[in-house]
Amino acid sequence: xxxxxxxxxxxxxxxxxxxxxxxxxxxxxxxxxxxxxxxxxxxxxxxxxxxxxxxxxxxxxxxxxxxxxxxxxxxxxxxxxxxxxxxxxxxxxxxxxxxxxxxxxxxxxxxxxxxxxxxxxxxxxxxxxxxxxxxxxxxxxxxxxxxxxxxxxxxxxxxxxxxxxxxxxxxxxxxxxxxxxxxxxxxxxxxxxxxxxxxxxxxxxxxxxxxxxxxxxxxxxxxxxxxxxxxxxxxxxxxxxxxxxxxxxxxxxxxxxxxxxxxxxxxxxxxxxxxxxxxxxxxxxxxxxxxxxxxxxxxxxxxxx
Numbered sequence: 192x193x194x195x196x197x198x199x200x201x202x203x204x205x206x207x208x209x210x211x212x213x214x215x216x217x218x219x220x221x222x223x224x225x226x227x228x229x230x231x232x233x234x235x236x237x238x239x240x241x242x243x244x245x246x247x248x249x250x251x252x253x254x255x256x257x258x259x260x261x262x263x264x265x266x267x268x269x270x271x272x273x274x275x276x277x278x279x280x281x282x283x284x285x286x287x288x289x290x291x292x293x294x295x296x297x298x299x300x301x302x303x304x305x306x307x308x309x310x311x312x313x314x315x316x317x318x319x320x321x322x323x324x325x326x327x328x329x330x331x332x333x334x335x336x337x338x339x340x341x342x343x344x345x346x347x348x349x350x351x352x353x354x355x356x357x358x359x360x361x362x363x364x365x366x367x368x369x370x371x372x373x374x375x376x377x378x379x380x381x382x383x384x385x386x387x388x389x390x391x392x393x394x395x396x397x398x399x400x401x402x403x404x405x406x407x408x409x410x411x412x413x414x415x416x417x418x419x420x421x422x423x424x425x426x427x428x429x430x431x432x433x434x435x436x437x438x439x440x441x442x443x444x445x446x447x448x449x450x451x452x453x454x455x456x457x458x459x460x461x462x463x464x465x466x467x468x469x470x471x472x473x474x475x476x477x478x479x480x481x482x483x484x485x486x487x488x489x490x491x492x493x494x495x496x
Contacts, residue, residue, distance in 0.1 A: 193496065194292035195473045198251040200240030203477040203484075211253065214289065214296045216266035221297050223260035223278060227470075228290040229314020230492040231256060231345065232403075232424065235480050237287065246287060246439065255290030255494070257281050257316035258297070259309055277303040279312045280451065281320060284439040291473065293496045301451035304458035311465035314345060314491040315454055322350035323450030325421045325436050326357065329397040333358030338395040340410060341402030342378055343369035345468075345491040346423065350399060351378045352463050353453060362391060364402075369489050376464050388413055400425055402486070407431055466490030 192213045197205045216222040234254045236242045259279035262272060272278065280300025282289045289295055299320070303312055331337055337354050341347045342363025351361045355377035363373045364383035373380040381390045383402070387409060398414045400407055403424025408431060414420045417432035428435035438446050457463035468488035471479040472495060479492050 192293040193473060194253045195255070195476050195494065196251045196253045197238050200238065200243060203235075203238070203480040205238065206476045206480065208473050208476075209251070211292070213294050216264045216269075216296055218267045219269060219298065220266040220283075221262050221269060221272055221278070221300060222264035223258065223295055223297060224263050225258045225260040225290065225293055225295050225496055226309040227260075227313025227493050227495050228255045228258035228292075228295065229317055229345070230254075230291075230476075230479050230483055230494055231314070231317055232483055234288075235483050238480065248287060252288055253292055254288045255282070255292070255295070256284070256288060257314055258290040258295045259303055259312045259315070260295070263294075272300070279303050279316050281316045281446075284443065284446070287439060291476070291494050299446060299448055299451065301455055304455045304463075306458045306461065307463075307465060310467050310470050310493050310495070313493045313495070315349070315465065316451055318345045318349040318491065319450040319454035320438065320447050321346050321423060321436070321450070322353045323447035323453055324438065324444060325399055325423060326350060326353055327447060328421050328434060328436055328444070329399065329419055331357055331359055331397055335396040336360040336362065336393060338391070338398045338410070338413065339363045339378070340383065340398070340400040340404070340406060341365070341424075342373055342380075343489050344401055347399075347401045348372075348376060348466060348490060349454070349463070350401070351376050352457065353450075356453075356457055356462060360393075362393075362395065366487060372466060372489060385409075399423075404486070407433060468492045470495060472496075
């Protein structure tokens with residue numbers, strides 16, 4: 192099968208499409224014919240070598256942690272899912288990849304929301320699992336105010352809608368050109384950058400950092416301490432007493448499996464909007480990675496076989 196991989200660390204130019212052996216579903220797993228898969232900032236970090244000391248890879252490595260497609264193989268012990276079902280889900284986190292290919296093996300999955308296209312759902316599973324996990328870690332409750340740094344991105348936009356569904360008020364930072372989008376998904380938009388405290392319309396109870404742009408110290412001050420601050424992107428978090436939430440690597444947190452069901456239900460109710468920042472063929476992956484690395488993609492970047 193065709194798969195996106197890299198054989199050495201480096202810029203987006205090291206990416207290439209190669210013919211690799213097809214994976215097969217093991218016990219408790221399913222295999223899908225991929226219709227669309229997601230690109231996360233972590234994929235660019237793996238490729239560049241930023242994570243090489245923290246989570247070393249065996250090269251060549253196939254990228255991608257989430258995908259959507261049609262089930263074509265079922266492993267032992269799998270219950271209700273059957274061949275031909277349309278699903279979205281995540282690969283085994285221990286593999287740190289494998290979804291950016293024609294076929295992928297999933298260990299966590301759910302039914303594809305009929306209300307969303309393949310492109311809209313292709314990168315949803317990772318965003319949904321992460322959003323549910325961090326909101327649970329923040330113990331976000333109805334009536335509270337959550338500040339999300341980087342609210343227009345893949346995780347940020349889903350976390351915004353999950354938080355709104357919980358009855359929280361969300362203040363989201365983004366570039367001015369993304370403010371209308373944030374309003375559409377239920378957030379109060381503010382421009383990111385130094386001096387954020389002076390732009391906030393009200394006090395906040397909790398903070399989620401999805402951007403990792405060096406603002407963590409200021410975010411801790413805004414929250415009144417590190418206890419209700421979570422980041423998924425700033426590796427300096429332990430120095431400030433902040434929770435660094437992650438589903439893979441050393442000291443990984445348990446996956447929030449219910450996040451996929453929350454996403455499915457909200458989508459079917461018309462309460463989950465997915466904005467696709469760009470759709471790229473596997474052979475165009477270098478352009479997709481370069482877009483991700485600008486830090487200004489609005490919504491999710493998606494790859495199709």
